[in-house]
Amino acid sequence: MKDKILAILIKHKVKGEIQDEFLDHYLTRYEHLLSNGISKKAAAQKTFSEINIKQLKRANKAIFFIHQKRKIQIAMLAISLFTLLSILQFTTSVESNPEVIVDHEIMQSDSIQLGKLLDGPIHVSSHFGLRKHPLMQKELLHKGIDLKANIGDAVYSPLDGIVEKVGYDQKRGNYIELSHAEGYTTRYYHLSKVSLGKNQAITKGKKIGEVGSSGMALSPHLHFEISKKETLKDPRDYLRV
Amino acid sequence: MHNKIRYTCPMNDHKEFLSGTLSGIILGLLSQNGRMYGYEICQQAKSLSANEIEITEGALYPALHRLEKKGLLTSTKEKVNGRTRKYYSIKQESAQLARDKINALISFSQQLNNILQPKG
Numbered sequence: 001m002k003d004k005i006l007a008i009l010i011k012h013k014v015k016g017e018i019q020d021e022f023l024d025h026y027l028t029r030y031e032h033l034l035s036n037g038i039s040k041k042a043a044a045q046k047t048f049s050e051i052n053i054k055q056l057k058r059a060n061k062a063i064f065f066i067h068q069k070r071k072i073q074i075a076m077l078a079i080s081l082f083t084l085l086s087i088l089q090f091t092t093s094v095e096s097n098p099e100v101i102v103d104h105e106i107m108q109s110d111s112i113q114l115g116k117l118l119d120g121p122i123h124v125s126s127h128f129g130l131r132k133h134p135l136m137q138k139e140l141l142h143k144g145i146d147l148k149a150n151i152g153d154a155v156y157s158p159l160d161g162i163v164e165k166v167g168y169d170q171k172r173g174n175y176i177e178l179s180h181a182e183g184y185t186t187r188y189y190h191l192s193k194v195s196l197g198k199n200q201a202i203t204k205g206k207k208i209g210e211v212g213s214s215g216m217a218l219s220p221h222l223h224f225e226i227s228k229k230e231t232l233k234d235p236r237d238y239l240r241v
Numbered sequence: 242m243h244n245k246i247r248y249t250c251p252m253n254d255h256k257e258f259l260s261g262t263l264s265g266i267i268l269g270l271l272s273q274n275g276r277m278y279g280y281e282i283c284q285q286a287k288s289l290s291a292n293e294i295e296i297t298e299g300a301l302y303p304a305l306h307r308l309e310k311k312g313l314l315t316s317t318k319e320k321v322n323g324r325t326r327k328y329y330s331i332k333q334e335s336a337q338l339a340r341d342k343i344n345a346l347i348s349f350s351q352q353l354n355n356i357l358q359p360k361g
Contacts, residue, residue: 002324018302020318020325021279025298027324028280055299062303066310 001030001044005051012053014060026051088218089125089146112184114158114238115204117224118211123148125221128234144187144225145235149211151192151220157208158238159184163200172223173215176208182228189223190215263296263304265346268313268331268339276317276330279305305329313339 005026009019026047033043065072126146130139157178164185165177174191192212202208213220226233270285271277277285282305283296308314308329315332318325331339 017327018306021302021327022298024278024321024324024326025280025302027322028278031322032280032284052297052299055297059299059303063306066303066306 001047002027004044004048008051008053009056012057012060014056018060018063022056085219089221112159112180112182112238114226116156117158117239118147118149118153118155118222122239124236128232128236141232143232144189144223145239147222147224149220149222151210151212153211153220153222154207155188155191155209155211155222157202157204157206158186160204161186161202163196163198163202166194166196166198169215171216173212173217174209175215178202178208185225185227185230187223187225189225190217190221192220262346263300264308265342266294266296267301267304267308267329269343269346271314271329271331272339272343276328278326278328282329313342 002023005023006019009022014022029050030043030047033046034040038046124145125148126142128142128145130141159178159180161178161180161184163176164179165175168174172189174189174194176188176191176194176196178186178188180186188209190212191209192214193210194208195210196202196208211220211222217223224235224239226235226238266286267282270282274281274285279298279301283298283301286294286296305314309316313332313335314329316330317328319328320326
């Protein structure tokens with residue numbers, strides 16, 4: 001009897017604790033009928049006839065959702081939060097002045113070799129170039145590249161240079177602009193900490209600040225720009241990404 | 242002629258009776274009997290109502306799990322005839338809340354009576 005009921009429950013995917021409960025329910029029913037003087041065969045027949053598969057399945061599903069409800073809610077919340085954050089990070093890292101000449105070509109004559117910007121491997125969260133702003137529905141230029149990092153991660157100068165600008169504004173947050181040989185300029189935005197002053201000479205590999213999310217950035221990342229003689233370059237051509 | 246009240250899984254014809262009162266019935270029976278297992282609850286409801294109220298397992302177990310999840314009930318397991326039996330009882334910390342729910346249902350049923358069978 002036990003095996004037969006168990007087989008029905010397993011067949012209809014009733015598992016775990018609820019399987020024990022239903023098994024106990026139907027076996028108790030069977031024993032109850034036997035104790036009323038009904039023959040084994042008749043009791044078994046009656047018990048099986050009372051098992052309503054449709055109800056069993058519905059109850060099984062209902063109980064599953066009672067226990068998984070919170071997990072499902074948390075997963076939904078996480079997904080929507082993640083989507084929201086990625087949209088926001090993308091929109092805030094788009095610069096609003098498109099009147100800049102963009103040079104997409106890789107210059108063969110470019111001989112400079114950038115040193116490391118951040119420790120560890122580089123993760124690009126937003127690339128350089130024109131792209132359609134998802135909210136404003138117009139083409140805007142992203143003047144640099146966004147690199148995913150954690151707050152407090154060290155930012156290093158990839159070249160020898162001189163500090164051209166250090167400052168803070170609402171859009172860029174704490175920012176640094178360095179000028180280098182051959183007319184190169186590099187810029188670093190959204191920093192949490194800046195550890196240098198204007199006109200300071202910087203050597204390649206020196207720590208210049210720390211990653212943050214200051215200015216118009218919701219999640220910590222480094223916005224990095226490079227230009228040559230005031231023409232913006234795609235940082236991908238200089239970084240190993 | 243009147244129909245039996247059958248507490249089956251929701252989506253049934255009697256769903257208007259089911260909503261709200263099933264958990265009250267469960268709490269009421271548990272407060273009288275201390276601890277009970279599923280089949281026992283069905284049988285008690287049936288016998289106390291002269292076979293008029295029948296709670297099916299499809300409605301009962303989801304309701305029990307819901308009440309346990311809400312923290313009104315607690316459960317223990319025991320081995321009976323080589324199988325596991327789950328006993329439910331009202332959680333001590335929730336005894337007052339359970340009483341309130343039972344009283345609310347009692348007063349509702351009395352008011353329902355007053356409306357449906359007004360005296361003189």
